Amino acid sequence: MSAIEEIASQAPAVDAVPKRAMTLSSGTTFVVVLLLLVVPLFVKNFIIFQMTMLLIYGLAVLALNILTGGSGQFSLGNSAFYAVGAYTSAILMEQYNVNYALTLPVAGVICFGFGFLFGQPALRLSGVYLALATFALATAMPQILKLGFFEHWTGGVQGLVVTKPDAPFGLPMSQDMWLYYFTLAITIAIYIFSVNLLRSRSGRAFMAIRDNEIAASAMGIDVATYKTLAFGVSAGITGVAGGLGAIAVQFVAPDSYTIVLAISLFLGMVVGGVGWLPGSFVGAAFIIFVPNIAEGISKGLSGAVFGVLLFLVIFLVPHGARQVAMVAQQLLGKLRKN
Amino acid sequence: MELFTNQVLAGIATGAIYACMALAVVMIYQAIDHLNFAQGEMAMFSTFISWQLMQWGLPYWVAFVVTLAFSFAGGILIERVLFKPLTKAPILTQVAGFIALFSIINSCAGLIWDFTIKQYPTPFGSSPFLGSQLISTHQAGMIGITVLLLIGLYFFFQYTRVGLAMRAAAAVPESARLVGINTSWMIALGWGMAAAIGSIAGMLIAPVVFLEPNMMGGVLIYGFAAAVLGGLTSPFGAVLGGFLVGVFENLAGTYIPHVGNEMKLPIALALIISVLVIKPAGLFGRNIVKRV
Numbered sequence: 345m346s347a348i349e350e351i352a353s354q355a356p357a358v359d360a361v362p363k364r365a366m367t368l369s370s371g372t373t374f375v376v377v378l379l380l381l382v383v384p385l386f387v388k389n390f391i392i393f394q395m396t397m398l399l400i401y402g403l404a405v406l407a408l409n410i411l412t413g414g415s416g417q418f419s420l421g422n423s424a425f426y427a428v429g430a431y432t433s434a435i436l437m438e439q440y441n442v443n444y445a446l447t448l449p450v451a452g453v454i455c456f457g458f459g460f461l462f463g464q465p466a467l468r469l470s471g472v473y474l475a476l477a478t479f480a481l482a483t484a485m486p487q488i489l490k491l492g493f494f495e496h497w498t499g500g501v502q503g504l505v506v507t508k509p510d511a512p513f514g515l516p517m518s519q520d521m522w523l524y525y526f527t528l529a530i531t532i533a534i535y536i537f538s539v540n541l542l543r544s545r546s547g548r549a550f551m552a553i554r555d556n557e558i559a560a561s562a563m564g565i566d567v568a569t570y571k572t573l574a575f576g577v578s579a580g581i582t583g584v585a586g587g588l589g590a591i592a593v594q595f596v597a598p599d600s601y602t603i604v605l606a607i608s609l610f611l612g613m614v615v616g617g618v619g620w621l622p623g624s625f626v627g628a629a630f631i632i633f634v635p636n637i638a639e640g641i642s643k644g645l646s647g648a649v650f651g652v653l654l655f656l657v658i659f660l661v662p663h664g665a666r667q668v669a670m671v672a673q674q675l676l677g678k679l680r681k682n
Numbered sequence: 683m684e685l686f687t688n689q690v691l692a693g694i695a696t697g698a699i700y701a702c703m704a705l706a707v708v709m710i711y712q713a714i715d716h717l718n719f720a721q722g723e724m725a726m727f728s729t730f731i732s733w734q735l736m737q738w739g740l741p742y743w744v745a746f747v748v749t750l751a752f753s754f755a756g757g758i759l760i761e762r763v764l765f766k767p768l769t770k771a772p773i774l775t776q777v778a779g780f781i782a783l784f785s786i787i788n789s790c791a792g793l794i795w796d797f798t799i800k801q802y803p804t805p806f807g808s809s810p811f812l813g814s815q816l817i818s819t820h821q822a823g824m825i826g827i828t829v830l831l832l833i834g835l836y837f838f839f840q841y842t843r844v845g846l847a848m849r850a851a852a853a854v855p856e857s858a859r860l861v862g863i864n865t866s867w868m869i870a871l872g873w874g875m876a877a878a879i880g881s882i883a884g885m886l887i888a889p890v891v892f893l894e895p896n897m898m899g900g901v902l903i904y905g906f907a908a909a910v911l912g913g914l915t916s917p918f919g920a921v922l923g924g925f926l927v928g929v930f931e932n933l934a935g936t937y938i939p940h941v942g943n944e945m946k947l948p949i950a951l952a953l954i955i956s957v958l959v960i961k962p963a964g965l966f967g968r969n970i971v972k973r974v
Binding site for chain 2: 412465468469470472473475476477479480483484487488607610611613614615618644645646647648649650651652654655658659662663664
């Protein structure tokens, strides 16, 4: 409308997070891992199942965090990658009798390819426009899975039932517990991979693009390659999470992977702190447990209670769990000095 | 050929709904620089208020005006209470706030008026318009009101001091503050106006899609799509985008085999994305040049 708008300078949409602030200190990491290893030995199977889901959603949020917090690209379409991963695992296990553990790398590689390809047209879009494009992917995915053409493999609207694996080598543990430790091992592996990725040359390239795309390209970073690479890696990790999810829930159906899932993942990322990798698991806890708490407070108004709780969180800590961790760290530092 | 013209006409009629919504979306985008995901729910709530007023015996146009005033005040109130404190928060946190607002309004409306589908009256009647079977007088009235709104908004933004101040506050807040514009209140005003336009959209749409708490879900998605297609900086583009999306959707449903109702939305979205890949700022949006 006027000339002013053309020279509007905008702050980057995603805050710059220093590399060092992206992970936990080694002491905290040790405590967290120890807790994750020991707690399942003392709780009921249902809680173990919920902890498994927490790790799985945590991985999916982590993947989104690499994309948005790392390379500064929005996505409301990660539910589509999750769906592709879940279906890849389910189809390989049920139709082709492949061992469940072997289906996960396949799911990861297929989703990596899918994400990488989707990243190509997405290159030209940013901000709201990219959000709309990924949103379209998320709304289209359940419909595509329902198409009669794929019904032979996907089972159409009814979906597929997946058998839960037993613990191998005759280990004396329940299926739920085995699946938990299996998920935990994969989660730790992917977490270490992600941390190292963000510390590597590629990770620095992601962050440079996030902070200022033009400056990054002026420094010789191949913006197109790294942006699509970020999409691919994010989709690949989401795919593995989807595969694990299918095994844990023992069921895949098109309507489990709607836009609602994508929005949950997004909320998880915001609550955990954009760009702070450990926060992904805090965010995952939020999206798994808070809707249940809201339902517990009031059945009829559960949506409103959820909204109010979400508002409370973003009012108190606009930067999510990252902010809490930083404050805690400062307090600890002060205590040590005294 | 007759099938084609009929489908195009029907598309324009549904497009009017999307155009209305897209206009509200662009309004708030002009004022606050974000897409408000709760916009549809705010419109739905306003529509329920007008329905309630009519249930209490008020005539249509009185209820219409009261609802407009209510929505305007409500929009300002929401901004002051919920989003002003978040001004300094990261953008993604604000988006999470919109999702929270969506959830709250939807749930409250469901509790107050429950989820049964309600009839909503139309002031224009529903007889065929000028003898055409495809466009009813209501749909014609809807198109008319959308166009009137668009013209009104154009004059407001182009020729009034407040309109200019609002544009300045949204485009370059720092400079706007330096010349003495109260940018904080301009944003609140933008919320109020967006809520009011949304309520008009809601009251016009309700006779077509019927009144219920989830009535806006689909419409809002198309409204966003239309706004983005037309270019988020251009109200004219948004309205045109709305009509285009309506026509696309109908033609895709007619001419592409195996497209059921459920595949209409993905196909419409896919087409919009192909347009965006060629013109990344939308058909009528201006490219924003960034300072390094």
